[in-house]
Amino acid sequence: MFSLPALPFDYNALEPFIDEETMKIHHDLHHGGYVNKLNAALKNYPEFQDQSIEKLLSNIDNLPDEIKTVVRNNGGGHFNHSMFWNVLSNEPSTPSQQLLDSINNNFESLEGFKKQFSDVAINRFGSGWAWLVKTDNVTLQVLSTPNQDNPLMDKTGTPILALDVWEHAYYLKYRNKRADYVNAFWNIVNWQKVSELFAN
Ligand code: MN
Numbered sequence: 001m002f003s004l005p006a007l008p009f010d011y012n013a014l015e016p017f018i019d020e021e022t023m024k025i026h027h028d029l030h031h032g033g034y035v036n037k038l039n040a041a042l043k044n045y046p047e048f049q050d051q052s053i054e055k056l057l058s059n060i061d062n063l064p065d066e067i068k069t070v071v072r073n074n075g076g077g078h079f080n081h082s083m084f085w086n087v088l089s090n091e092p093s094t095p096s097q098q099l100l101d102s103i104n105n106n107f108e109s110l111e112g113f114k115k116q117f118s119d120v121a122i123n124r125f126g127s128g129w130a131w132l133v134k135t136d137n138v139t140l141q142v143l144s145t146p147n148q149d150n151p152l153m154d155k156t157g158t159p160i161l162a163l164d165v166w167e168h169a170y171y172l173k174y175r176n177k178r179a180d181y182v183n184a185f186w187n188i189v190n191w192q193k194v195s196e197l198f199a200n
Contacts (some may be wrong), residue, residue, distance in 0.1 A: 001042075004028075004035045005069075005082055012166055013090045017184040019173045027085070030168055032076030034148070041070040052080045055143035057152040076148030080129055083162045087197075089190035096195035106140040113142070115188060120144040121165050121182045133196060160197035161189070 012020040016173050044050050046069060048056060056063075057079055058074055062096065094102065107113035113132075121130035124144040131150070133141045135157035143156065144165075151159045163185055170181035 001039050002035050002053065002078055004032045005085070007085055009085075009088070009090060012186050014088060017188050018088075018170075020075050021164040022028070022168075022170070022172045025172075026164075031077070031081040034074045034081065038071065038074040038078055041067045041074065044046060053082070054152060057150065058155065062152050072146050072153065076150055080148055080150055080162060080164065082165050083159060087161050087190050087193050088188050091190075093189070093191040095191045096199070099191075099195045099198045102138070102140055102155070102198065105115075113140075116142045117161075117163070118179075118182050118186075121163050122179050123186075124165050125179065130163040130165060131159050131196070133157040133159050157198060158197070158200075160174070 007023070010025045014023065024110075039049075044199070045064070048063070048071075054074060056071065060068065060075075063071055076087065093109070094100075100120070101113075102111045102166055103110055107116060117130055117132060120142055121144065124130065124146070126146065128144055128146040129148075129150065130139055130144045131142070133143060133151045133156050135141055136168040141157065143151065150162075163182065165178060174184075
């Protein structure tokens with residue numbers, strides 16, 4: 001069985017960039033809902049209940065047809081949000097030298113990376129996510145996915161930074177101005193955590 005992880009910070013910690021009410025609804029109701037629906041889907045499949053969420057999603061194409069879509073959507077929702085909370089922080093941080101070197105190699109500069117990541121986040125049509133992914137050959141790649149899909153599902157690589165661009169992530173405060181939300185995101189990235197994920 002999967003459970004909703006506690007937020008690693010207070011609901012209001014990310015103010016003014018992400019507001020307290022959005023965080024409460026987003027974590028407790030949206031993320032909580034994905035966890036509940038994932039567990040409900042696996043009720044009759046004990047063989048999958050104790051797998052890690054990463055293993056379950058990496059194997060999504062081989063799941064029984066009856067649960068494939070619901071696990072894709074809600075298991076994806078669980079993994080994506082768990083990762084999202086962990087790469088946010090109200091404490092200032094900077095990328096490790098190792099990560100910065102790789103960003104410079106792949107995107108020419110940190111600003112070049114931020115621009116590319118912001119562009120895919122802003123231009124994702126409808127609901128989805130923007131990702132920074134470490135591929136198997138230790139190159140970095142920026143991409144976006146629809147719905148609750150993620151880079152584990154098609155084995156693109158290991159996600160090390162995630163941004164939720166569903167309207168539920170920003171609409172209370174930013175209304176239709178997704179670009180303002182994406183720009184604000186750079187103030188609350190937990191670069192220490194991203195650097196750890198990169199190093200692993
Ligand atoms: Mn969300």
